[in-house]
Amino acid sequence: MRVMAQMSMVMNLDKCIGCHTCSVTCKQAWTNRTGTEYVWFNNVETRPGQGYPRTYEDQEKWEGGWTLTKNGRLRLKAGGRLKNLMTIFASPKQPSIDEYYEPWTYDYENLTNAPLQEHTPVARPKSLLSGQDMNVTWSANWDDDLGGSPALAAADPVLAKISDKVKLEFEQTFMFYLPRICEHCLNPSCAASCPSGAIYKRSEDGIVLVDQDACRGWRKCVTGCPYKKVYFNHRTGKAEKCTFCFPRIEVGLPTVCSETCVGRLRYIGLVLYDADRVLEAASVTDERELLASQRSVFLDPNDPAVVREAEAAGIPRDWVEAAQRSPIWALINKYEVALPLHPEYRTMPMVWYIPPLSPVVDVVAETGEDAEDPGNLFAAIDTLRIPVEYLAELFTAGDTVPVTAVLKRLAAMRSYMRDLNMGRDADASIPASVGMDEASMYEMYRLLALAKYDERYVIPSAHAEQAHGLEELATECSLDYDGGPGMGGSGPFGEGSGVNDPIAVENFHMLRQRQTTDTVADPSTRKARVNLLSWDGKGAPAGLFPPRSGTDGPHLRDPEGPSGETQPLPAGGSVPGPAGTGTEPTGTPPTGTPPTGPARDDDAGAGR
Amino acid sequence: MNTTETLLWVVIPYVCLAVFVLGHVWRYRYDKFGWTTRSSQLYESRLLRWASPLFHFGILAVFLGHVMGLGVPKSWTEAVGISAEAYHVMAVGIGAIAGLCTLVGMVLLIYRRRTVGPVFRATTRMDKLMYLVLAVVIFLGLWNTVAGSVLNLGGYYDYRDGVSVWFRSIFLFQPHPELMAAAPLGFQLHGMAAMLLFALWPFTRLVHVFSAPVFYLWRPYVVYRSRSDRYGARAARPGWERVDRPQKVR
Numbered sequence A: 001m002r003v004m005a006q007m008s009m010v011m012n013l014d015k016c017i018g019c020h021t022c023s024v025t026c027k028q029a030w031t032n033r034t035g036t037e038y039v040w041f042n043n044v045e046t047r048p049g050q051g052y053p054r055t056y057e058d059q060e061k062w063e064g065g066w067t068l069t070k071n072g073r074l075r076l077k078a079g080g081r082l083k084n085l086m087t088i089f090a091s092p093k094q095p096s097i098d099e100y101y102e103p104w105t106y107d108y109e110n111l112t113n114a115p116l117q118e119h120t121p122v123a124r125p126k127s128l129l130s131g132q133d134m135n136v137t138w139s140a141n142w143d144d145d146l147g148g149s150p151a152l153a154a155a156d157p158v159l160a161k162i163s164d165k166v167k168l169e170f171e172q173t174f175m176f177y178l179p180r181i182c183e184h185c186l187n188p189s190c191a192a193s194c195p196s197g198a199i200y201k202r203s204e205d206g207i208v209l210v211d212q213d214a215c216r217g218w219r220k221c222v223t224g225c226p227y228k229k230v231y232f233n234h235r236t237g238k239a240e241k242c243t244f245c246f247p248r249i250e251v252g253l254p255t256v257c258s259e260t261c262v263g264r265l266r267y268i269g270l271v272l273y274d275a276d277r278v279l280e281a282a283s284v285t286d287e288r289e290l291l292a293s294q295r296s297v298f299l300d301p302n303d304p305a306v307v308r309e310a311e312a313a314g315i316p317r318d319w320v321e322a323a324q325r326s327p328i329w330a331l332i333n334k335y336e337v338a339l340p341l342h343p344e345y346r347t348m349p350m351v352w353y354i355p356p357l358s359p360v361v362d363v364v365a366e367t368g369e370d371a372e373d374p375g376n377l378f379a380a381i382d383t384l385r386i387p388v389e390y391l392a393e394l395f396t397a398g399d400t401v402p403v404t405a406v407l408k409r410l411a412a413m414r415s416y417m418r419d420l421n422m423g424r425d426a427d428a429s430i431p432a433s434v435g436m437d438e439a440s441m442y443e444m445y446r447l448l449a450l451a452k453y454d455e456r457y458v459i460p461s462a463h464a465e466q467a468h469g470l471e472e473l474a475t476e477c478s479l480d481y482d483g484g485p486g487m488g489g490s491g492p493f494g495e496g497s498g499v500n501d502p503i504a505v506e507n508f509h510m511l512r513q514r515q516t517t518d519t520v521a522d523p524s525t526r527k528a529r530v531n532l533l534s535w536d537g538k539g540a541p542a543g544l545f546p547p548r549s550g551t552d553g554p555h556l557r558d559p560e561g562p563s564g565e566t567q568p569l570p571a572g573g574s575v576p577g578p579a580g581t582g583t584e585p586t587g588t589p590p591t592g593t594p595p596t597g598p599a600r601d602d603d604a605g606a607g608r
Numbered sequence B: 001m002n003t004t005e006t007l008l009w010v011v012i013p014y015v016c017l018a019v020f021v022l023g024h025v026w027r028y029r030y031d032k033f034g035w036t037t038r039s040s041q042l043y044e045s046r047l048l049r050w051a052s053p054l055f056h057f058g059i060l061a062v063f064l065g066h067v068m069g070l071g072v073p074k075s076w077t078e079a080v081g082i083s084a085e086a087y088h089v090m091a092v093g094i095g096a097i098a099g100l101c102t103l104v105g106m107v108l109l110i111y112r113r114r115t116v117g118p119v120f121r122a123t124t125r126m127d128k129l130m131y132l133v134l135a136v137v138i139f140l141g142l143w144n145t146v147a148g149s150v151l152n153l154g155g156y157y158d159y160r161d162g163v164s165v166w167f168r169s170i171f172l173f174q175p176h177p178e179l180m181a182a183a184p185l186g187f188q189l190h191g192m193a194a195m196l197l198f199a200l201w202p203f204t205r206l207v208h209v210f211s212a213p214v215f216y217l218w219r220p221y222v223v224y225r226s227r228s229d230r231y232g233a234r235a236a237r238p239g240w241e242r243v244d245r246p247q248k249v250r
Ligand code: HEM
Pocket: A088, A089, A090, A091, A217, A218, B037, B038, B039, B040, B041, B048, B052, B056, B059, B060, B063, B109, B110, B113, B206, B208, B209, B212, B213
């Protein structure tokens, strides 16, 4: 047994209202840069729908993930190592920008600058890739809320696996949202596809990261990941992916998407697993066994033998305790209501989902029957083949038995709790009918329905003695890195060349000179951004609003605002340093370049 | 050995090679982040699918050809029983095919760079300069092969007795510039352009060649990085030195 800890997430799909807050805040924190316009570390797809990028689930087409060879060994679906290298010069299975969408902005300037004319001037869409006018024909959520169905939803690869007859009834019956982030897989095929070995799994918490200094832009990981959660930054030529907000996790904060989730449906916690058994579990012959085999890899954190082994493996005591309180462990192995997304890709994904009962409830309610009556619900789960089959294609490689079991548990909880809430006597037969006792059903209800903050997120902070092993902890002097202050910016070899800034510098200190722009298209201001990664909800993060001209003279720009929370901005955008416009020593008050009006972005660019 | 000869075939080569070596060291230290292929496949892949493999397989064959032709003395190949004629036929044959693939691939790549909007917009000034010099080198090299060895324009010249010896002499630190001075103009220009390319190399996207990921064939599929990898990355703060305790090796 080789115990390892994995930071993982469970999402309760019943609660997702499809508001996309998670996507937007994630983007604001991580990918609001040129080159990552189309990059959504977190995206929310309407199901049925094509997903993002389009039809990514069709692995016959995209060849992501793993497959079993005839002799029962795992092999990358896109081909073995040699084939991977031989196709390096032009990757045969990489989605093009059309499968995502061509990012664009609008020519807003035209609204104010257009000469007097008969027709109202318009802000034309301009491609952020070519700079030319473009027609907007697709984007990240073009088929949101079944928009464009049935034409668009019919291309859903998951739907295609269910028989044709089903499709038609189906659009009338249900729809739900599927928020997705990187799965931080136990057996990540992205890492396995990376020729440089730049993608690694952190042995402390299992977060899968791309080493930006080691990535050489071979872009093979994009093909490798079946969930298409590695994106290619087309400006820097490097792969980027969801980081599980590791700078937040390390200090005990949940990810940005979880923190801001309106439905409060995300759970974060540790899972202990046996690293020696991962490969074996991922190689079971029958796809439908994968759910069970993955569950069996997880170790019971309350088992003294496991605790002993965990300690021997160097997992700190408080991490083991956190694993014992982990909502993830409870939802996956104790209540058995969480299921993995597409286990058939054999990457052992670690973001699991509680399938939505709402489609079933809706149907029962529509018929005028009591949608909280266990009998009605159970009968509906059994007869509503379509949603159940669809969910099974998503979560259990097509096996409806586990999905039905989960839905029945959720239905039972609903009915059981109704009695309690109505002040009636609890009916112990309801939990019993789904193999639970009353106490655990109530606990499950607490976890699912009340979901207090500290129950949803059980995140032990990283250890000081591990600080150097974890990427770039904020406790280190932010200027203490190769090249030091004044470097950064864009070097002479194109976008992003030169020494890059450690994330700790970039995010925690919210470099002032990056936060003052209102153009997204101009590459010279590419580093300008508002960063929400370390925003605690108080005050306004620097750069959120453009400086007010006139009133906002240098005299008002002392480094600490009245509340000490807002960071005032130098209006010059970035202060050109000796080596381009780089990292300004944090902590030094801004030099207070006076506002120069709309031209300010240009002088920022001049140094580059 | 006159001054011009020395300047052209001793000083300039050494300067260029020094820039090549030191440039790479510097670039790697200063700019690990910029060390990438800058793949443009996201923008366009229909042309790239043909152009890039054609170019790359071609240029890799050409590279191997140069290793053979420049690196291996004629006496060695003859010692293993390859006659000069057989070698010549083989080299010119393979060289011409590989060169042609490279050329076609490169023309397609350049065409794509220029005509596909997003690709052109992502093209840096360095890219343009690099392509210019690369194209000159490749064109002259192919010209030498075809015009010199196939069509026999300007008489027969065995570069293995001239250019190759000069090339090796550079690395043996006993340069023979007179050999280059005696070579046909085509070879001189090709050599000079190549030197220029070497000097440019570390400052272009061509650095990606040096990270050709051959180790991928042997390394374990999934890379783990553990904290112990980073011990000693910097001195511990006073009072925070690590206490060594037996740790299970992962
Ligand atoms: C040795 C192994 C090599 C590997 C693995 C390799 C790999 C690559 C890759 C993956 C790309 C990006 C293609 C794309 O997606 O846009 C690329 C581009 C390029 N490579 Fe290489 N390369 C190698 C050697 C070379 C050599 C020897 C040269 C020339 C001397 C070269 C010149 C180029 C050029 C000019 C481009 C840019 C193509 C464009 O216009 O987009 N490569 N290479």
